[in-house]
Structure formats: C-alpha cells, structure tokens
Amino acid sequence: MMTSRALHGPARAVVIGLGLLVAWQALVMATALPPYILPDPLRVMTALVVHAASIGRHAAITLTEIVLGLGIGIALGAASALLIVAFRPARRWLLPLLVVSQAVPVFALAPLLVLWLGYGLASKVAMAAVIIYFPVTAAFSDGLRRADPGWLDLALSMDASRLASLRHIRAPAALPALASGVRVATAVAPIGAVVGEWVGASAGLGYLMLHANARMQIDLMFAALLILGAIAVALYFAVDRLLKRLMPWQPESSPAED
Template identity: 55%
Template sequence: MRLRDILLALIIGLCLWQAIVILTDAPHFILPSPWRVANAAYNSRVIIAENAWVTALEVMLGLIIGTALGVATAIQLALSKTAERLILPILVFTQAVPVFALAPLLTLWFGYGMASKIIMAVLIIYFPITSAFHDGLTRSDRGYGDLSVSMGAGRWNFMRHVQIPHALPSLGTGLKLAAVYAPIGAVIGEWVGASKGLGYLMLLANGRAKIDLMFASLIVLACLTVILHITIGILATRITRYAQGTSQK
C-alpha cells in the first residue's frame, strides 16, 4: 500500500462524502460535512489526542501480548502431536463464541481501565495469529525433516532452523490481519465501559449530539488503524525477505 494510493483514496472518499451531503441535503446533526468534521477535530484536538493515545496504547499492548501468546501456542502445537489433537479443536470451537459478547464480562471482571480492553484485543487477534503461524509451521517440506533426522538433529533444532524460518511469511499474514482486528477489539471494549479512549469519546459525543466530534473520532481511529496496518505490512515484508534469505543459505 503506497502513500500515493492512500492519498488518492482519501481524496476520492472526501469528494464522495461532500457529494452525498450536497445531494441529500442532510442536516449537519445527521451527516456533517467534511469541513465541519475537520473544524470539530481542530477545536477538540487536545481531547482527541489524549483519548487516541489511550486507544493506541491498548492496541499496541494487545498486539504484543496476543502475538507472543499466538506464536508460543503455534510452536507448541507443531512440536507436540498430542497438544495439536487436544488444543487445536478447542481453539476452533472457541471461535463459535462471538468475542464481542465477552466484552461485558471482561469489563465486569477486570474493570473499566485499560486491562479489559487489552484482553479484548488479545482475544480477537490470538486465533488468527496462532492459526496462520501454525499453518506455516506444518507446511515445511518433509524432506527437510527426514534429512534432519538422518543427520541426528533434534526436534527443536529442526523447528528453529527449518520450520520457523519457512513459517515467517505466514506469521506476517497473521500480523497484518491482527493489525486490523486489534483496534476493533479495543474500541468494542471502550464502548461497553470506559472512561478514556476513542470509543468512549465517540459514545460521549453521540450522547451530546456532537456528531461532528463523533465523526472526527472515527476518522482518527481509522487513521490509526491504517498507520498500524502499513507499519505491520512493512514488518511482514522484511520478515518474508529474511525467510527467503534464510531458505537460500
């Protein structure tokens, strides 16, 4: 995703937005114009920045913790067939429960602070990362496994030198998905119960009929998500190049 493409999409989106406002003649308390939203964002820039920082911190901590847990789980599943038979079906079954439905329980258990939002972000990205990385680990060429056994290499050495490098592109794919899902989890948690964050600010603005501020908060959230997705995409590209370089050695 190049900067030029992002700017072009932004310009097209703003033009369509303004055209809808003009054609529908919608009142500003239902659909504010881009200018009204920009003005509200400028006037409320301090409070938006404070709440955006809270949401960004929740998302980043959720990503770090969720990635660490997902990678560790995927490696354990790949190392142990027993763990794979027992744990993998449970992980798949848990996806039948909507993660968003757990938000009220998490708020009840962990309070209205950041903890419940971080856990919400962790839960929503844990399975995609685990599934993507585990899939990559189990797709390594069996010939390498047979060769490592004939050379006396242990199971962990084969995992470290062969399976993990070959699975890094799959991990990069999981991370790119997580970059999109993590902000959703954090904001859902803020909607259920919070005193800070962009989700909280959106609800507060909606309750006070400040729709322009609500739109401004939503756009800031979208920008944070895009920035995070681009950053993770760059990281995923470097991970893939590293994996390709390792496989060629």
Template identity: 50%
Template sequence: MNGSVGGIVRGLLALGFGLALWQGVVWASGVPAFILPGPARVAESLWNNAGMLAQNARFTVVNLLTGLAAGVALGVATALNLALSPGARLLLRPLLIFAQAVPVFALAPVITLWLGYGAPSKIVMVMLVIYFPVTSAFFDGLMRLPAPLTDMAQLMRATPLRRLIWLQVPHALPSLASGLRLAVVYAPFAVVIGEWVGSSRGLGYLMLMANGRGQTDLMFASLLVLAGLSLTLFFIFEAVIRRLTRPDQGEK
C-alpha cells in the same frame, strides 16, 4: 523512489475523490448536520477538539499495542508448543477450536465485568481477538514442512527442538506474517468494542459520548482519528514485513 511518490499521489487523489463524494452527498441530499456533517465541519471539530482527541487516542493506542504484543506473544508460544508436543496437540487443539467458535465480541461484557472499566479489559479483548488467527496461522506453517525437508531432518538425526528452530520456524515465518496481518486489522475493532462496552476514556468512549450528545461532527472526528491510527499501524506493519522478507540481493 518513483514508485513510492506515485503511491502517495494516487493516495491523495483517492482521498480527494472520497472527500468530494462526501461533500457531494451532503449537498445533494440536504441532510442536517447532526445526521451527516460535511468534511469541513468535521475538520473544524477535529481542530477544536485536538487536545481531547489526542488524549483519548493515546489511551486507545497504548491498549491496542499492549494487547497486540501480548496476544502475538501468547499465540506464537502456543503454536510452538503445539508443534513440539503431540500431547499438547491432543489436548489443546480441540479446546482452541471450541474457543474460536465462541464469538469473542460477545464476551466483551463479561470481560468488562471481571476486569473493570480500565485498561486491562481492553488489552484482554485485543489479546482474545487476535490470539486465534496468530496461533492457527503460525501453527499451520510449522506443521507444513515440505516432505523432502522432513526426510532430510530424519537422515541428519535432528532433535525435535532443533528441527523446530532451524527448519520449521523459518519455513513458517510467511504464515506467521499472514496471521499478524489479520491481527493488525482486527486489533482496532477489538479495542473499540472494549471501550464501547464500558470505559471512561478512549476513542470508542468519545464516539459513544459524542453520539449521545448529538455532536455528530465530534463522532466523525473520532472515527477519522481511529481510521488514521488503523491505517498507520497497517502501513508500518507492511513496511516491516517487506523489509524482513525482501528477496536476497546477492552477496552481503
């Protein structure tokens, strides 16, 4: 309990320092507000446009979470399939590596062309971006079962499926967690890029629009909301992971 309070205090201190630095730069450089608005001005914009920001943030968050869930599900399913089937490894693995060599962000215009300006193109962007890190991290974990456990499975006449369920999957869960951590960090990027390329809603759209109209304070406000969302997502994820991988305290 003490630790978490200390963490919050440290976080607030860092935030205060960041704001002071920001305001200091604004004062010292004397740049006009349409280039770099000060914290107070951005806070004002945040307050005045709260309704619009919330509406667009909701669109972004729903797409982000949907894409995240779908991408993780697809990645996990692919990794399990690859681990279980040598045939799938032979066919899919080179394809997977080739697909990763194509920068997914460069595909954003094509995806928007195919799927339109609505939610589907954003969801697919998130899926594509997180699919590879999730798949490859989980697959690596699945294939790295320690040799003594492999021997044990053989001596105990394990079937491939049960070996996967009882040995490989539990062993690979920490690897999957690192894949998911990457996914959680990449997903907000992906959804905003999707919105930049073509959208009529969302925080990414709002940023572009505000920028085009010289409303730099609104752009910064959108950016802050986006950063807040990303951080919240990351901390929720970390808390869940810590909960799940908590070392056993002893008897139940």
C-alpha cells in the same frame, strides 16, 4: 502517461483520502440529510480542530491498548502454534480454545473482561489480544505444518530431534505465514480495543464516540472515527514495512499489483 506505479506511498494515500472526501461531500449533497445524521466533511474537520486536544488524548489511550494487545496476542498465538506442532497432545487442548475464541461474539466477551479486569487498560488490551490470537495461531501453525518434507526427511536421516527440526526447519520456513497472520491481526486489533471501550471505559476513542453520539455531537463522533481509521491504517502499514525489513527474502507481490 501516469500509471498507478507513479503514485506510491504518501502520494497515493493523499489521492485516496481526497477521493473519499469528494465522495463523502457528494453523498451529503445528494441525500440532503441533516447534520445530526450525516455531517459534511467541513463540519467534521472543524470538530477535529476544535476538539484536537481531547481527541489526541483519547487517541493515545486507544493506540496504547491496540499496540499492547497486538504484542500479547502475537506472542500467545505464536507460542500456541509452536505447542500445537511440537507436542501433539497439546493440540487436543488448544484447538478447542481456538474455536471458542472465535465462536463466542466479542460483544459477549467484552462485559466479562471488563467485570474481571476493570474499566482500565487491562480489559481493552485483553479484548484486543483475544481477537488477535486466532489469526496468528492459525497462520503460523499452518506454516509450520507445511514445511518442505524433503528438508524434514533430511533432518530425520541426520538423527535430528523433533525440537531441532522445529527450530531449524519448520519455524524459519513458517515465518512468511506468521507475517501474514500478523498483518491480519494488525488490521483487526482496533476492533477489540474499541469494543472494550464501548462496553465499559473512562477514556479512549470508543468512549469518546459513544458519549458524542449520546449528546448528538455527530461531527465529533465522525472526527473520532476518522482518527481511529487513520490510526488503524498507519499501524498496518508500519507493521507491514517492519515485516518486510525483518524478512527481506520474502517475495514481493508482482509489479502489476503495486
């Protein structure tokens, strides 16, 4: 008898993809919606092949924006978390910044970033970094504050400084929490890049989707959306695999969840 453990990695992804295609086709047949509202999978796959070069070019730009934003957002978030825990006065200045970064809707920030940084790569990278900043900072700072009190008391008894305790006890203990924040950041990073492209851009999958929709090329819009989803999923699993390699001591999920 085949269980869920018998399917893993690429095989599981293929099965899930085929299941989604079957459900998509069934929805098209059941609703009988016109193609300019909901194209069937074959039309979308045809558009994907016909416009492969254009989609590939725009996808490369969006992927670059996501990766750069992810790197900058993780670096800023980790540094902010270290400052919040190491220097208590910094908490009063950084916590409002954290709240503002999430309280203001991304669609309100995107036009400002485009105005300040232009229609090029910089504004999209900044938009992705803003969205990534909060989950990384929140997860890492929480992990830093939850270090084992016994180890901290031992360091204090050995006259270790606050920075030494942070470097040798708090930071290593908080790495799993940081990894969780990075996973969440990787999942939401495409949102920032695409929203920035919708507001103002001359390239990228968001730009392509917007123009395809304006020209009623709904099959092309769905094809771009499909590629965007594939990029997001591939990037998430790549980051997840990298984190597992960098932190082999972190416990895996239970077998029942695999």
